[in-house]
Amino acid sequence: MKLALDKKPLELKKVYFIDCVSGFAFPPEDNVDDCFYHKPPQNLEELKDIINYGIEKCNPDIIILDSLSQFINFSKPTEQELIELYKFLKLLRGSVLNFIQNTFILLYDNRMGMMRYLPKIHTDLILNIEISKEDLRQSSFIMPLNRLS
Amino acid sequence: MSEEVIVQINYWKEMRKELNKTMSQLSGIVLLTHNSVDFSGIIDFLNLVRKDEMLTTLYISLIQSNDYIKDKLTIKPMKNKRLFVVDCVSHYVRNNHDTDDCIYKKTPYNLEEMKKLIEDSIKYVNPNIIIIDSLSQYINFTMPTDNELNELYKFLKSIKEDVLGIICYTVILIYDDKLGSMKKLPTLFTDLILKLEIIKENIQWTD
Numbered sequence: 001m002k003l004a005l006d007k008k009p010l011e012l013k014k015v016y017f018i019d020c021v022s023g024f025a026f027p028p029e030d031n032v033d034d035c036f037y038h039k040p041p042q043n044l045e046e047l048k049d050i051i052n053y054g055i056e057k058c059n060p061d062i063i064i065l066d067s068l069s070q071f072i073n074f075s076k077p078t079e080q081e082l083i084e085l086y087k088f089l090k091l092l093r094g095s096v097l098n099f100i101q102n103t104f105i106l107l108y109d110n111r112m113g114m115m116r117y118l119p120k121i122h123t124d125l126i127l128n129i130e131i132s133k134e135d136l137r138q139s140s141f142i143m144p145l146n147r148l149s
Numbered sequence: 150m151s152e153e154v155i156v157q158i159n160y161w162k163e164m165r166k167e168l169n170k171t172m173s174q175l176s177g178i179v180l181l182t183h184n185s186v187d188f189s190g191i192i193d194f195l196n197l198v199r200k201d202e203m204l205t206t207l208y209i210s211l212i213q214s215n216d217y218i219k220d221k222l223t224i225k226p227m228k229n230k231r232l233f234v235v236d237c238v239s240h241y242v243r244n245n246h247d248t249d250d251c252i253y254k255k256t257p258y259n260l261e262e263m264k265k266l267i268e269d270s271i272k273y274v275n276p277n278i279i280i281i282d283s284l285s286q287y288i289n290f291t292m293p294t295d296n297e298l299n300e301l302y303k304f305l306k307s308i309k310e311d312v313l314g315i316i317c318y319t320v321i322l323i324y325d326d327k328l329g330s331m332k333k334l335p336t337l338f339t340d341l342i343l344k345l346e347i348i349k350e351n352i353q354w355t356d
Contacts, residue, residue: 116348118163126163132332133153 013053016058042090044071051096060101067107076112082117089122154242157332161344172197175319177340178305182285182324182331188221191282191323194345196228198278200321207208207276209235209266211286215251233274235266260287267312276317291329298333306336321326339349 001017019056020040036057051063072081092104110128118126164171169177175198182273183190195206206227210218220234237256239245245253252273257263267279288297308320334342 113344114348118165120163120165128161128163130157130159130161130330131155132157132159132330134156135153 004120013062016060016063018054020050028029040070047071048088048091051092055096055101062103062105063101064105065107067109069107069109069112073112074108074110074115074117074119077117085119086122089119093122104110158300159331159334163282164343168197171341173199173201174188175199175341177227177313178292178309178338179319179321180261180324180339180342181321181345182326182342183345183347184235184325184327185349186323186325186345189225190345190347191280191317192221192225192227193301195230195239195278195280198321200229202277203229204277205231205233205274206278206280207233207235207267207270208280208282209263209270209285211237211256212283214239215245215253221348233270233276237266259302261286262301264304264307267308271312271317277319278319279312279317280321281323283325285323285325289328290324290326290331290335291334293333298335301335302337305335309338 006017009032015034018036019035022037036054038053039051041050047065051065054060054063068085072085077085097104106123120126176187181194186194208218215234216239218232218234234251236245236251236253240253240255242253247253252270254266254270257266262327263281271279288301290343293301301322313320322339
């Protein structure tokens with residue numbers, strides 16, 4: 001993430017990370033000013049504790065969770081998963097969002113399938129970013145031809 | 150070795166909370182993209198458009214016959230809408246004769262011919278809404294050529310200038326996006342782009 005930010009810096013935003021990927025590799029004392037390491041949460045209940053931990057550390061305006069896909073698949077969610085999610089969202093609204101922490105962005109990767117269920121309760125806005133990519137295959141064909149000549 | 154590059158980013162906003170307001174004020178050129186809507190779905194959509202007003206709708210069909218449309222309408226009638234069909238599918242059937250609510254025409258070969266067809270058809274009904282089903286016959290937004298885009302923009306501009314007015318205030322262009330995600334959104338000359346996402350499921354029948 002730091003590498004990506006070096007290439008494309010964020011303007012007017014200071015970013016703090018809670019790295020739940022390398023959490024096993026780095027002990028808590030290795031925390032640096034803008035990055036904290038944590039074990040990956042097993043469920044939304046544990047995630048809530050990590051959020052509270054992050055708020056205590058940096059008092060952010062915006063909180064981004066990347067990603068909700070770790071906990072729910074909206075192409076075929078179970079009733080239990082939906083209940084847990086709504087409980088979590090309700091809790092965020094009740095105890096996390098306020099004048100300072102005023103936005104909570106939940107990222108969700110919908111490559112798993114079309115979202116059969118949209119979590120409209122307890123969300124204020126649902127955005128879908130559609131990215132079109134193209135293969136630059138031509139360049140791979142040009143290379144051998146150049147070499148031949 | 151191949152490398153992927155980003156060629157387009159589209160931002161879509163879920164609008165169910167504003168749906169009633171948007172549909173009750175629908176006007177201008179509207180692009181309605183969908184993944185698998187049939188005519189019943191279009192009836193559902195039209196029933197939401199300005200639902201408290203009695204409107205005349207000119208439906209230019211390039212993919213469904215008038216017979217099919219009328220069959221569907223008997224099952225699911227349209228509320229507050231008078232539908233006039235321009236059937237461009239069955240023109241070759243000899244026994245078809247124009248009626249009070251349907252005329253048979255050849256399929257317009259390009260958007261210029263489509264414009265002429267619209268202007269001719271308007272004389273029959275003086276519609277409030279015009280629907281073209283579908284724009285996918287003329288352009289594929291997953292990989293449109295510059296020429297296709299230029300033709301489209303010329304068409305949309307001429308519709309805005311010559312067709313839209315006080316009586317006819319909405320043109321809905323239906324587009325089937327099953328061909329792939331839209332690499333180019335025609336934001337110029339369109340007033341609203343709506344994306345209808347329909348999710349279907351197979352029903353397992355048991356004895």
